[in-house]
Amino acid sequence: MRIVMTNQKGGVGKTTLVFHLATLFANDRKSVLVIDLDPQGNLTSCFLRSDLPPQNNIALVCEDKRPEPITVADHLDLVGTDSSLSRYENHDPMDHLEAIGSWLDTTAGYDVTILDTPPSMGLFTRGALLASDFAIIPADVSWFALKGLADLVKSIEILRASHQTSIRLLGIVLNNVQERQSFAQETWAVLDDQYGYLLFKTTIPESVRVREATSQGIPVTRLNPRGKAAEAYRQLYKEIVSRLQTV
Amino acid sequence: MRIVMTNQKGGVGKTTLVFHLATLFANDRKSVLVIDLDPQGNLTSCFLRSDLPPQNNIALVCEDKRPEPITVADHLDLVGTDSSLSRYENHDPMDHLEAIGSWLDTTAGYDVTILDTPPSMGLFTRGALLASDFAIIPADVSWFALKGLADLVKSIEILRASHQTSIRLLGIVLNNVQERQSFAQETWAVLDDQYGYLLFKTTIPESVRVREATSQGIPVTRLNPRGKAAEAYRQLYKEIVSRLQTV
Ligand SMILES: Nc1ncnc2c1ncn2[C@@H]1O[C@H](COP(=O)(O)OP(=O)(O)OP(=O)(O)O)[C@@H](O)[C@H]1O
Ligand SMILES: Nc1ncnc2c1ncn2[C@@H]1O[C@H](COP(=O)(O)OP(=O)(O)OP(=O)(O)O)[C@@H](O)[C@H]1O
Ligand SMILES: [Mg+2]
Numbered sequence: 001m002r003i004v005m006t007n008q009k010g011g012v013g014k015t016t017l018v019f020h021l022a023t024l025f026a027n028d029r030k031s032v033l034v035i036d037l038d039p040q041g042n043l044t045s046c047f048l049r050s051d052l053p054p055q056n057n058i059a060l061v062c063e064d065k066r067p068e069p070i071t072v073a074d075h076l077d078l079v080g081t082d083s084s085l086s087r088y089e090n091h092d093p094m095d096h097l098e099a100i101g102s103w104l105d106t107t108a109g110y111d112v113t114i115l116d117t118p119p120s121m122g123l124f125t126r127g128a129l130l131a132s133d134f135a136i137i138p139a140d141v142s143w144f145a146l147k148g149l150a151d152l153v154k155s156i157e158i159l160r161a162s163h164q165t166s167i168r169l170l171g172i173v174l175n176n177v178q179e180r181q182s183f184a185q186e187t188w189a190v191l192d193d194q195y196g197y198l199l200f201k202t203t204i205p206e207s208v209r210v211r212e213a214t215s216q217g218i219p220v221t222r223l224n225p226r227g228k229a230a231e232a233y234r235q236l237y238k239e240i241v242s243r244l245q246t247v
Numbered sequence: 248m249r250i251v252m253t254n255q256k257g258g259v260g261k262t263t264l265v266f267h268l269a270t271l272f273a274n275d276r277k278s279v280l281v282i283d284l285d286p287q288g289n290l291t292s293c294f295l296r297s298d299l300p301p302q303n304n305i306a307l308v309c310e311d312k313r314p315e316p317i318t319v320a321d322h323l324d325l326v327g328t329d330s331s332l333s334r335y336e337n338h339d340p341m342d343h344l345e346a347i348g349s350w351l352d353t354t355a356g357y358d359v360t361i362l363d364t365p366p367s368m369g370l371f372t373r374g375a376l377l378a379s380d381f382a383i384i385p386a387d388v389s390w391f392a393l394k395g396l397a398d399l400v401k402s403i404e405i406l407r408a409s410h411q412t413s414i415r416l417l418g419i420v421l422n423n424v425q426e427r428q429s430f431a432q433e434t435w436a437v438l439d440d441q442y443g444y445l446l447f448k449t450t451i452p453e454s455v456r457v458r459e460a461t462s463q464g465i466p467v468t469r470l471n472p473r474g475k476a477a478e479a480y481r482q483l484y485k486e487i488v489s490r491l492q493t494v
């Protein structure tokens with residue numbers, strides 16, 4: 001089962017969510033593969049403090065070679081990336097679009113694969129959408145992120161129809177929610193009206209501990225297990241697992 | 248004089264900074280042109296609540312046509328964009344890279360032109376860097392944004408050397424700074440050590456009023472003029488103007 005985390009809007013929490021969900025699946029004894037498709041390599045830097053060895057770089061699929069997963073925790077393997085990936089972003093899109101999917105088809109044996117994408121609708125994001133079963137869209141409670149949502153939901157639909165793939169939107173997660181924002185309540189009402197069941201009930205609160213966690217490469221569920229953010233990630237994980245069982 | 252706001256890291260505050268600096272230059276009776284090069288069209292949506300008319304879209308430069316600026320406030324014109332721009336992102340980069348600069352050369356008469364870019368190092372960001380005199384890099388106080396800074400500073404240098412253009416880094420602005428983050432003090436010390444004079448002294452505090460401002464299309468300097476965020480933007484504007492006079 002493959003899940004892609006996507007939103008063209010920057011900084012909404014895609015990488016942070018992949019980092020936490022991957023560790024929660026692995027804690028639950030699922031065998032997990034995470035893939036970093038963002039040339040910034042933020043997901044890679046959550047797991048590895050040193051440079052990524054070339055044989056573990058997803059960029060290899062653009063050269064018709066097979067990247068090797070690297071074990072970063074119990075039940076958790078990574079195929080990462082770095083800025084070398086950007087030299088393929090402007091290549092002729094068609095030849096690389098299918099590359100991610102066809103390589104993934106050779107990596108049997110994982111219960112869950114989670115793909116992190118860059119903040120764009122470019123080649124790697126579209127390749128990841130075509131190769132996945134489900135998409136999760138993180139959004140923050142801001143006018144910019146909400147404005148882009150309708151376009152994003154539509155373009156996932158269009159991609160699915162034009163390539164006859166099975167990608168489905170599993171849901172939208174509100175991240176970085178600040179309690180004191182009256183604006184958040186109003187926005188929630190608008191979202192609920194527009195997206196209803198697609199919206200996960202669990203929202204992830206804004207918490208300085210989350211920022212500290214990603215910078216230390218330790219999930220907040222371990223750094224501050226009784227805090228509100230850790231509780232929210234565990235709650236969201238349960239909601240995701242139950243949705244996966246019912247779709 | 249042309250300034251480009253850039254950072255491949257998403258969500259660090261590029262668009263919000265362009266929106267506020269453009270209004271501060273215009274209030275100071277400078278004639279200002281702002282250009283939106285992000286297919287999300289976030290800057291455009293700060294100024295226009297309705298759809299952008301096709302003749303005001305920067306995408307026209309990729310068809311060898313001339314977009315028309317639209318006046319959105321006193322002394323402030325916009326050439327905006329929307330998702331139609333993304334069809335050019337994967338075109339053969341070389342023919343569009345120069346298009347932005349050569350069109351800008353025909354739009355004489357503005358004191359200041361400010362370009363907003365998408366969170367990537369793709370075609371439009373590189374075209375904007377080649378066409379500008381100065382770059383300003385907003386960063387938030389996070390491991391991800393700081394990790395990418397060195398790469399970004401380096402790639403601006405490389406672009407300048409390989410295309411013999413005059414682009415120079417005017418400075419780095421820390422945005423979304425939360426007082427209670429002890430992490431911020433530590434990070435500031437590391438940044439000061441690494442970037443020294445490149446770092447603007449003024450930092451922009453995290454403030455819910457800023458989020459509300461962009462969603463209403465009213466700068467925080469008007470929405471909440473005596474608040475800490477408005478004060479910081481005015482302070483930063485003074486620092487930018489004085490740097491422009493001394494470089
Ligand atoms: N719940 C949260 N509370 C506080 N900070 C958060 C939270 N979630 C994410 N962040 C912080 O917000 C910033 C943006 O998050 P992140 O980098 O994961 O987003 P992204 O969507 O992956 O960004 P990009 O578009 O650049 O890929 C990071 O500094 C991260 O630490
Ligand atoms: N000082 C601030 N205080 C609070 N919120 C802020 C501040 N600056 C920006 N924001 C909010 O943070 C979010 C990201 O800002 P913005 O969209 O301007 O960043 P960006 O770098 O342009 O993002 P992208 O990479 O998607 O283009 C927005 O919701 C904005 O309202
Ligand atoms: Mg990311």
Ligand SMILES: [Mg+2]
Pocket residue numbers: 261262263285289364365
């Ligand atoms: Mg922006």
